[in-house]
Amino acid sequence: MSDTEDLRTLMEADRWIDRVNAQSTHLPELVELSAVENTLRDLVKALQTAQAAQAPVRSAYEEAQREAARLAQRARDLETTLATSTANARELAALQNELQHVRELLGRVEDRELDLLIEVEPLDEAVAGVRARAQPCAERRGVLLAEIGALRATLDEELTSLREARRARAAALRPSLLARYDGALGRVGTSGAAQVLNGRCDGCRIALSPLDVDRWKVQPPDTFMDCPECGRLLLP
Numbered sequence: 001m002s003d004t005e006d007l008r009t010l011m012e013a014d015r016w017i018d019r020v021n022a023q024s025t026h027l028p029e030l031v032e033l034s035a036v037e038n039t040l041r042d043l044v045k046a047l048q049t050a051q052a053a054q055a056p057v058r059s060a061y062e063e064a065q066r067e068a069a070r071l072a073q074r075a076r077d078l079e080t081t082l083a084t085s086t087a088n089a090r091e092l093a094a095l096q097n098e099l100q101h102v103r104e105l106l107g108r109v110e111d112r113e114l115d116l117l118i119e120v121e122p123l124d125e126a127v128a129g130v131r132a133r134a135q136p137c138a139e140r141r142g143v144l145l146a147e148i149g150a151l152r153a154t155l156d157e158e159l160t161s162l163r164e165a166r167r168a169r170a171a172a173l174r175p176s177l178l179a180r181y182d183g184a185l186g187r188v189g190t191s192g193a194a195q196v197l198n199g200r201c202d203g204c205r206i207a208l209s210p211l212d213v214d215r216w217k218v219q220p221p222d223t224f225m226d227c228p229e230c231g232r233l234l235l236p
Contacts, residue, residue: 001172006173008193008235009172010193011191017166018189023155033144040141047130047131050123071102072106075102078099079099082095180224184226184230184231184232187230188232191232192232193224193234194235196234201234203227203230204230204232206227206230212225
């Protein structure tokens with residue numbers, strides 16, 4: 001095989017490697033994952049806002065519930081004591097006064113509990129609503145991460161195979177020619193050689209001047225002119 005063909009096969013190998021690398025970072029699933037994660041971030045902020053509004057009201061409501069339960073229990077205890085007491089009239093009057101006071105407190109606390117319940121219910125619904133919207137997004141994110149992992153594993157396997165083939169093709173080149181090729185590859189990436197198509201380097205896409213085209217056309221076989229713009233070795 002000629003130097004030109006060896007160089008062309010190496011160029012094609014590097015271009016394939018570049019395509020697969022680009023595919024790994026431009027998966028459609030990555031675009032969707034970014035959108036899903038942006039939505040989740042917005043929902044987290046919405047949840048934090050909803051919880052900040054909910055927390056003090058729910059805390060006050062639960063405290064009112066506990067106080068109402070305590071007072072109700074105290075009223076029941078007093079009622080039982082009065083029903084079974086053999087105390088004197090003064091003690092019974094004191095118990096009756098305490099029971100009346102506890103019942104008054106209980107009424108006020110129960111009114112407060114009801115007011116807080118009316119206030120907290122829409123706040124609870126707002127928190128639950130944000131969580132409900134977030135759940136399918138979180139599930140979709142998990143699916144996408146699994147799909148991306150599987151796709152990248154497949155692409156990594158392909159890259160391993162392509163790089164093995166690339167090493168074999170590079171070994172076929174003369175050391176001096178490989179050094180020129182690798183130097184250009186290191187400077188511009190993708191590949192160290194390019195074809196001239198319709199007077200343009202298909203690496204940098206820039207048109208060669210008429211003088212450069214004439215120089216390129218008269219190159220002896222298996223000698224290679226550098227692209228004046230990108231430095232890639234120009235192939236016929």
